[in-house]
Amino acid sequence: MSDWLHIAVRALSTLVFLFVLTRILGKKQISQLTFFEYVIGITLGDLAGNISTDVESNYWHGIIAILVWVLVPFILETLTLKSKTLRIWFEGRGRVLIKDGKILEDNLKKERYTGDELLEQLRTKSIFRVADVEFAMLESSGDLSVLLKSELQPLTPKHLGMKLVTEKPTQAVMMDGVIQNEPLAAAGRGQGWLLNELEKLGVIKENVFLGQVDTHGELTVDLYDDKLQVPQPTERPALLAMLKKCEADLELYSLTTQDKEAKQMYETSSEQLTKVIQQIGVLLKM
Template structure:
């Protein structure tokens, strides 16, 4: 057998073997590398390269070595799930770098961190003043977790006393001009509704590259023909305008009627409708 073919076969076999072992080890090994896992990754890469290209060496000896280097971290991961001491030993622990807007220089020295490196980490999170930080923790993975002071945190609907609907995943109901029945059903819609919405937008299915249904059940599309302008969904703004018109009509009726009982009824309905509009105003205006 030619030497190049031997290398191809060994490399493909090693690739499949490593893929299977990586699936067994789980996603954590990919997303968060601790010091120990970093060493494991480097060693596995070196072993995989050696057994793929060194045709004189015993292939199965290399496979056994890779198996050992994968089974040991798997066993340690199981043990660390049950022991916090082992978890700290192998994965390390976080260290506070900033507290109450002040840098803890001693902790920086322990982590061999410079002020420039700390500022760089803060800038990646769009933070440019240390004084704005309430708390910053260097995680075992090397990432910096930051909590801003209350006055520097962004406003949320909760701060403004607004109630929003629970967000649902956006469903891709059309891809490459083809209707995706499962996402369409998950969005609580049917083919008839989809066709009606496309007609409202004035587009045909064949021209739709991507169609999505958002949390509010509205269809948005991206067309193959980028020169065509697709109107924005207008159902919610139209509903808000209708509610406001009804509110104004009720107030007008209460002012123009001569019947006291009818006047009181119109005023009560107007007040109730005003409260309802206030509750849904933010949702319908978005």
């Protein structure tokens, strides 16, 4: 076998072997790496490169070395799931760098972290004043977790006493002009509804690159023809307008009727509808 073909076969088999082992180790290996996992990744890459290109070396010796470097961390990871002490030993622990707006210089030194590096990490999170930070911790993965002071945190609907609907995952009900039945069913819709919505928008399904149904059951589409303007969903604004019209009609009826019972009924209904509009008005305007 010629050298180039030999290298190609070794490289391909090593690639498949590493892929299988990486799947066994889990997704953590490609997300947040600890120091130990970082070293393992570098070593595995170096071993794979050597046994792929060094035709004079014994291929199976390299495979055995890779297996050792995979089995040891796999066993240790299994053990760390059951022991917090081992987790701290191998993965480390987070360290507080800022508390109550004050930098803890001793902890910075322990992590070999400079003030410039700390400020740089804060700037990546759009924070430019240390005094604005209530709490900041350097995680074992190297990420900096930051909590702003209460008065500087973003305003949420909870602060305003608003109750929002539970968000549901947006479903991709169309892809490349083809209806996706499973996501469509997950969104609680059928093909008849989807085709009817497309007809309202004035588009054909073959021209739809991507179609999504959001939490509120509204369909938005991205077309192959980028020059074609698609109207925005109008169901929620139309519903809000209808509710306000009903509210105005009830007030009008209460003013024009001479019947006391009917007048009281219209006024009560109008007040109840006003409360409903106040509660869901923000949602319908979104």
